Amino acid sequence: MWNLKAPKIQKSLVNRSSSGQGKPEAKQLLDGEELLINAIEKVNWGEDALQFEICHCGIVGCQPGGWVSLRRVGTHIVVTPAFTKIAEASPGWETLEFSPPKYLLKKGALWINQETYTNTLCSVAPFPTFETVSELTGWEAAKLFQLEAPNRLLGKQNQSPTLPSDIILASSDGSFLQQVPELTRCLDRLTNSLHPVTLHPVTAQDSLITFYVDMAGLPEWQALSYNGSHYSLVLGPGYLIR
Numbered sequence: 519m520w521n522l523k524a525p526k527i528q529k530s531l532v533n534r535s536s537s538g539q540g541k542p543e544a545k546q547l548l549d550g551e552e553l554l555i556n557a558i559e560k561v562n563w564g565e566d567a568l569q570f571e572i573c574h575c576g577i578v579g580c581q582p583g584g585w586v587s588l589r590r591v592g593t594h595i596v597v598t599p600a601f602t603k604i605a606e607a608s609p610g611w612e613t614l615e616f617s618p619p620k621y622l623l624k625k626g627a628l629w630i631n632q633e634t635y636t637n638t639l640c641s642v643a644p645f646p647t648f649e650t651v652s653e654l655t656g657w658e659a660a661k662l663f664q665l666e667a668p669n670r671l672l673g674k675q676n677q678s679p680t681l682p683s684d685i686i687l688a689s690s691d692g693s694f695l696q697q698v699p700e701l702t703r704c705l706d707r708l709t710n711s712l713h714p715v716t717l718h719p720v721t722a723q724d725s726l727i728t729f730y731v732d733m734a735g736l737p738e739w740q741a742l743s744y745n746g747s748h749y750s751l752v753l754g755p756g757y758l759i760r
Contacts, residue, residue, distance in 0.1 A: 519596070519666070519753050522630045524550045527558075527642050542576075547643065552621055554628075555643070563644040566652070567600035571619055583617045588646065589654040591717050595635045596654060597628035601661045604675050617675070626666045626754065656711030659759045663705065663751050668737040672705075679705055687736075690728035692744075697727055700749040701742050708751070708759065717757040718750075726752060 528546050547555040555561060555570045562568055562578045571584025585600040599618035607616055622628065630639070632648055639645050664672040664679035672679040686698050708715070720726065720743065727742040743750045743758050750758040 519627045519629045519662070519755060519757065520625045521755075522549050522628055522634060525634065525638055526550075530556075545642075547639075549628075554619075554621070558643045561643075564646075567603040567616070582615045584619050585616045586618055586622065588651050589658060590648065590651040591654045591715070593632045594717075595630045595632070595648065595651055596662075597622070597630070598654075598658060598662060599627075599665065599675060601658055601675075607676070609676075622665070627662050653714035654717075656708040656713055656715050659715045659717075659751075659753075660705055660708035662753060663708070663741075663759065666754060667741070668731060668739050669733050671731060671733060671739075679709060681705065685732050686729045687732050688730045690730075691725060692727065694729065697742055697744075697749075698729075701729075701751070704742075704749055704751050704759075716760050717753065718760055720752070720756040720758060724750075724758065 526548050528548060529543050530546050531543055544557040545559060546553060547558060557572045557576065560572045560576045560578065561570060567585050567587055569578050569584050570586050571581075572578060573580035585603055586597050587600045587602065589596045589598055599622055600616050603616040617623075635645070636648050640647065660679050661675075665675070667679075671685060672681060681698070681702055686694050688694050689697055724743045724745050726740055727744065729739045729741055731737050731739055740754070741752055743752050750760055752758060
């Protein structure tokens with residue numbers, strides 16, 4: 519996950535000559551230099567799944583990809599892939615037609631605090647009010663955890679998150695043979711839950727566990743936390759799913 523730090527609006531000319539619309543001006547939303555929405559006026563506001571990357575013709579759904587959903591977690595809004603849209607899509611189309619913007623695939627979900635969302639984003643675009651945004655469910659949190667796993671080791675977006683057997687070689691602290699089943703139990707519990715979850719910042723009482731994965735480059739995966747009584751899954755940067 520990553521935090522929205524420097525939101526700004528810029529105007530850009532869009533070439534729609536091929537559809538007879540000339541070169542109208544469009545408002546775009548950026549975070550620093552990262553383009554988040556390429557035509558604010560054309561987004562299908564009011565729906566659960568929103569296309570943030572619109573075809574140059576200005577028609578939602580004309581080009582594949584660029585789909586997101588907004589979810590509320592405590593005092594934050596999280597911009598996630600459109601997981602429900604992907605799950606409901608016809609086989610073979612889900613990862614193409616409804617794939618998220620590349621910035622979500624690269625950085626994970628976008629994390630926005632309530633003040634910035636309400637006072638900044640809602641004032642420049644027809645985002646839904648904070649209170650009306652649907653809460654993040656356990657299933658969606660499991661999908662976020664899957665999204666952040668290195669090298670897609672928990673499977674593709676259209677698959678249920680599953681940890682392959684024998685892919686964990688060791689852990690940074692304690693016995694990975696004991697910890698991996700705990701990770702699997704936490705993941706299964708979330709995957710099968712449609713109830714809202716909360717995300718809590720890591721505290722000094724939380725011991726973060728890094729796994730060493732049997733994949734190219736032997737990636738490190740900080741995936742689990744233990745506070746002396748129970749385990750939690752970890753989302754970056756420094757949040758626990760509970």
